[in-house]
Amino acid sequence: MDGVENKTAVIVGGTGEIGKAISLGFADGGAKVAVCDTDQKQVDSIVEAIKGKGGKAFGLAVDPAKPEAVKAAVSKIKAEFGSIDILVNNVDDSEGFEIADVSDDRWSNSVNKNLNSVLYFCREIIPGMRENKYGRVVNITDIDYLGWRKGKVNCSATKAAIFGLTRSLALEGAHDNVTTNCLIKGETAGSDLSDDERAKMASRTPVKRLGTPEDIVRTVGFFASQKAKYITGQMLFVCGGKSLYSSMAF
Amino acid sequence: MSIKNRVALITGSGSGIGKQTALRMAESGAKVVINDLVTDKVDATVKEFKAMGLDVIGKPADICDKTSVDNMIKETVDTFGSIDILVNNAGMEYAGALRKLSERDFDVTINVNLKGTFLCCQAAHNYMVKNSHGRIVNIASRAWLGGPGQAPYTSAKAGMVGLTRGLALELGGKGITSNCIAPGLIHTPLWEELPEKNQKFLLSKQPTGQLGEVDDLAYAIMFLADDDSSFITGQIFYVCGGRSLFSG
Ligand SMILES: NC(=O)c1ccc[n+]([C@@H]2O[C@H](COP(=O)([O-])OP(=O)(O)OC[C@H]3O[C@@H](n4cnc5c(N)ncnc54)[C@H](O)[C@@H]3O)[C@@H](O)[C@H]2O)c1
Numbered sequence: 001m002d003g004v005e006n007k008t009a010v011i012v013g014g015t016g017e018i019g020k021a022i023s024l025g026f027a028d029g030g031a032k033v034a035v036c037d038t039d040q041k042q043v044d045s046i047v048e049a050i051k052g053k054g055g056k057a058f059g060l061a062v063d064p065a066k067p068e069a070v071k072a073a074v075s076k077i078k079a080e081f082g083s084i085d086i087l088v089n090n091v092d093d094s095e096g097f098e099i100a101d102v103s104d105d106r107w108s109n110s111v112n113k114n115l116n117s118v119l120y121f122c123r124e125i126i127p128g129m130r131e132n133k134y135g136r137v138v139n140i141t142d143i144d145y146l147g148w149r150k151g152k153v154n155c156s157a158t159k160a161a162i163f164g165l166t167r168s169l170a171l172e173g174a175h176d177n178v179t180t181n182c183l184i185k186g187e188t189a190g191s192d193l194s195d196d197e198r199a200k201m202a203s204r205t206p207v208k209r210l211g212t213p214e215d216i217v218r219t220v221g222f223f224a225s226q227k228a229k230y231i232t233g234q235m236l237f238v239c240g241g242k243s244l245y246s247s248m249a250f
Numbered sequence: 251m252s253i254k255n256r257v258a259l260i261t262g263s264g265s266g267i268g269k270q271t272a273l274r275m276a277e278s279g280a281k282v283v284i285n286d287l288v289t290d291k292v293d294a295t296v297k298e299f300k301a302m303g304l305d306v307i308g309k310p311a312d313i314c315d316k317t318s319v320d321n322m323i324k325e326t327v328d329t330f331g332s333i334d335i336l337v338n339n340a341g342m343e344y345a346g347a348l349r350k351l352s353e354r355d356f357d358v359t360i361n362v363n364l365k366g367t368f369l370c371c372q373a374a375h376n377y378m379v380k381n382s383h384g385r386i387v388n389i390a391s392r393a394w395l396g397g398p399g400q401a402p403y404t405s406a407k408a409g410m411v412g413l414t415r416g417l418a419l420e421l422g423g424k425g426i427t428s429n430c431i432a433p434g435l436i437h438t439p440l441w442e443e444l445p446e447k448n449q450k451f452l453l454s455k456q457p458t459g460q461l462g463e464v465d466d467l468a469y470a471i472m473f474l475a476d477d478d479s480s481f482i483t484g485q486i487f488y489v490c491g492g493r494s495l496f497s498g
Contacts, residue, residue, distance in 0.1 A: 167495050170457070170492050170495060171457055171492060171495060171496075174457035174458045174459070174491065174492045175457070175458065175459050177458075186481070205422075206418060206419050206422030206423070206483060206484065207422045207423065207427070207480065207481060207483055208422065208423045209481070211481050212481075214478070215478075215480075215481040215482075218476075218478055218479075219482070222473050227465075227466075227469035227470075227473075228466075228469070228470070229466065230434075230458070230460075230462040230463070230466035230489055230490070230491045231466070231470065231487075231488070231489050231490075231491075232457070232458070232491060232492040233457070233492040233494070233495045234487070234488050234494075236482070236485060236487060237482070237484075237485055238481055238482055239481070239482075240422070240481050240483065241418045241419065241422045241427075241483040241484040243484065243485070244415055244418060244419055244484040
């Protein structure tokens with residue numbers, strides 16, 4: 001990753017397979033990384049990994065669906081690193097159900113993780129970015145927002161909300177050099193998939209492979225860099241071309 | 251990120267966005283072919299870049315002519331061994347109210363932007379398929395969303411979007427990606443020629459209140475042309491300071 005040296009980057013959802021790769025990617029690029037996630041042990045292990053390589057990192061276990069917790073976390077990050085330049089929202093809950101099975105609990109879980117966490121972190125961090133006349137916000141959502149398969153009602157709806165949020169924030173920040181963009185990730189190979197499942201999914205993708213965490217990291221890095229200063233409010237699919245099958249995807 | 255040692259052909263690179271992209275790619279270690287309709291622009295650009303120690307050659311050609319395009323691509327491969335990156339950047343428009351436009355205005359605008367892009371893709375993809383590697387980046391425009399007084403240009407650029415998406419599906423399994431860039435207002439010589447009144451009006455519609463720079467385009471093009479961008483295909487990437495978010 002280049003163009004992020006000495007910047008402070010907050011990675012929310014920074015310890016899962018993709019989140020970890022993003023956190024390490026920013027550290028490799030010389031950024032000061034604030035790793036936020038729910039599990040203290042996992043946060044600590046990423047922070048140690050970054051520090052072990054000589055990078056700067058600070059970890060926080062925080063429930064991103066609790067506005068007061070997010071507020072407290074952001075002030076701690078500012079106390080540690082000063083101002084915040086980059087915010088990556090990577091909290092991801094892709095569990096989906098058909099409408100009859102979307103219980104109140106399941107619904108609020110999706111809203112909390114996929115939408116509220118993004119809102120709370122943006123609300124705490126973007127005003128400071130605008131004052132500083134510099135900011136890069138990268139929201140990560142999922143191609144399932146297209147509503148293109150059954151049994152994903154709660155997931156599609158909450159992932160789709162990131163579309164409107166991203167674009168509204170882009171308009172607000174445009175005059176202050178605060179860009180907000182969204183990466184829409186396609187099917188990415190997680191360790192939870194069997195070889196058979198991977199092969200089947202890959203064969204249905206135009207580029208005949210699944211995505212990797214690295215595919216995500218480099219696009220996040222581009223949006224977060226100085227090189228992308230004239231790009232804002234955009235939704236970029238990193239999906240091996242699978243978005244081409246949907247009429248809603250451009 | 252890497253495009254080092256890759257061979258890149260950029261159409262219309264004797265000027266503006268294409269020229270800056272050629273410069274940045276060559277500086278990053280790519281071998282670059284400068285193409286333009288105007289031979290003088292090609293010669294001047296090649297001379298300027300060679301003086302900087304960059305690995306470039308010039309191929310003047312009209313991209314609307316199939317034989318010229320086929321020869322240009324073949325000569326590129328003869329000289330550099332392959333063609334890995336094709337940036338379809340040459341473009342122009344005849345603009346005006348519908349009632350004032352001639353048949354020729356429409357034909358020429360479609361030919362340069364759309365047919366020229368098609369011919370270059372067609373000629374280059376054979377070599378890309380052989381190497382199981384290729385990056386096609388088509389420079390459309392935010393104006394493909396539609397602009398009053400821009401019937402030919404909007405049609406041509408929308409055609410380029412369709413072409414980009416079709417090729418992404420057709421060539422996706424062969425290591426070739428095909429993407430579009432949709433630039434918004436960019437600071438090029440054309441901008442300087444506009445009356446101040448028009449400049450003010452256009453800037454007032456710009457969320458950032460600013461023009462883009464040719465480097466903003468060069469870096470976005472290089473991002474998509476990179477070896478590591480293999481999982482991004484069939485996309486329209488707007489580099490427009492947020493102008494695509496609304497109309498009016
Ligand atoms: N400048 C902008 O604000 C802007 C905005 C949106 C889209 N674009 C698009 O970006 C591309 C580059 O724009 P620019 O502003 O750098 O333009 P430019 O006029 O500076 O450069 C385009 C070059 O293409 C060449 N060309 C024209 N017809 C050709 C042909 N038949 N064969 C070979 N070369 C030919 C021209 O001689 C010229 O040198 C165009 O496709 C344009 O439509 C530009």
